[in-house]
Amino acid sequence: MATLRQLRTRVASITNIQSVTNAMQLVAAARMRRAQEAIAAARPYAQQLDRVLQRLSGMESLSHPLMTERVIDRTALIVLASDRGLCGSFNTNSCRHAFNAMSLDDGIMAVGRKGRSFFRNRNCEILNDYEDVFRDLSFASAITIAEDAVNRFLSGEVDRVMLIYNAFVSVAQQQPVSEQLLPIAPREGEATGVYLFEPSPEVLLETLVPRHVNFQVWRALLESNAGEQAARMRAMDNATKNAGDVIEELTREMNKERQSSITLELMDIIGGAEAVAQ
Amino acid sequence: MASFQLDIVTPEKTVYSGEIEHFHAPGVDGGFGVLARHQPMLAALGIGRVGFREADGTERTLAISGGFANVSGDGATILAEAAEFGDEIDIERARAARERAQERLDNRTPDVDVERAQAALGRAFMRLRVSGSE
Numbered sequence: 001m002a003t004l005r006q007l008r009t010r011v012a013s014i015t016n017i018q019s020v021t022n023a024m025q026l027v028a029a030a031r032m033r034r035a036q037e038a039i040a041a042a043r044p045y046a047q048q049l050d051r052v053l054q055r056l057s058g059m060e061s062l063s064h065p066l067m068t069e070r071v072i073d074r075t076a077l078i079v080l081a082s083d084r085g086l087c088g089s090f091n092t093n094s095c096r097h098a099f100n101a102m103s104l105d106d107g108i109m110a111v112g113r114k115g116r117s118f119f120r121n122r123n124c125e126i127l128n129d130y131e132d133v134f135r136d137l138s139f140a141s142a143i144t145i146a147e148d149a150v151n152r153f154l155s156g157e158v159d160r161v162m163l164i165y166n167a168f169v170s171v172a173q174q175q176p177v178s179e180q181l182l183p184i185a186p187r188e189g190e191a192t193g194v195y196l197f198e199p200s201p202e203v204l205l206e207t208l209v210p211r212h213v214n215f216q217v218w219r220a221l222l223e224s225n226a227g228e229q230a231a232r233m234r235a236m237d238n239a240t241k242n243a244g245d246v247i248e249e250l251t252r253e254m255n256k257e258r259q260s261s262i263t264l265e266l267m268d269i270i271g272g273a274e275a276v277a278q
Numbered sequence: 279m280a281s282f283q284l285d286i287v288t289p290e291k292t293v294y295s296g297e298i299e300h301f302h303a304p305g306v307d308g309g310f311g312v313l314a315r316h317q318p319m320l321a322a323l324g325i326g327r328v329g330f331r332e333a334d335g336t337e338r339t340l341a342i343s344g345g346f347a348n349v350s351g352d353g354a355t356i357l358a359e360a361a362e363f364g365d366e367i368d369i370e371r372a373r374a375a376r377e378r379a380q381e382r383l384d385n386r387t388p389d390v391d392v393e394r395a396q397a398a399l400g401r402a403f404m405r406l407r408v409s410g411s412e
Contacts, residue, residue: 044287045287049357139288207346
């Protein structure tokens, strides 16, 4: 049985832990709101880019190196995880999903420190890794990652690039998904009608394709970021609640301990008094 | 004068959305202007300046880093990976970017990506011109 003093110190330290987890939860909640706003802000661009792509897919006989399927020898997997922990099973979810899907000679492009260490521990080949992308999320990071993937695809180093991340379904749910980034999957075209193309559809496609790839990476980064914050918020909420439970239990034990020591002292006094009276 | 809807969107936000009378944009094969009831069109844009007149007569200019103009029956959209109005441009940053790009082009080493440096230089020049500082 712990002494009264030991119990008091433990309650004090758990109260400190609780205030830290509570603060982390509030920070994660604020970041998540911002991340959700960023997803909403990207939507108009997404819709417009999609319309342009559909318009061009309606043209016959257009081709682009990034849209050409090859026999798949080797795949690169871009895996999005977080730089920091304390976010529940968030990192394990996307990394495991990728790990189960990959074959032996596939390579990993790890975004986030946690993803890199996951694959390094399992002796997977890491083609490249990116740190601190999520701290100050900007479109420039999406371009850097996308260009790296495009170069590896065009040079023939890999024949396919997959993008694996946690999709933000809701605050309570993040779903690991894998999407094919390269080659770009063909899309149902839309009848073009009387449409003016400036300059030629070929040049337009040349402009469009890299932007499309950049944006796919950007969208995944945004989703993953919102998911990370949501996961951290829930993990910290649980931690705060658990700390509360432990404090309650320790307080009860502390009270019991105090009471029994008082009882003992009383019995001493009563015993003494009786001895004097006799 | 007849007006139509113009939206300017980037991956990070909607930069502008409103009724305008006309706009002009830097097409890759030269600048062009669009009035209301223009024929549906899809145009590739280079790095340059987009100007438009709002329905109340205000003239506005912004710098874009290339993209598309999509004109259809229900209005026009400009898609750019980056777009900034003149008064939002960080002049110091643009100057620094210009100097960096210039230096890379002046002291070429084998690992300098000339095309990229030139594009960066072009963007920096355009932002400085649109901001009205030079």
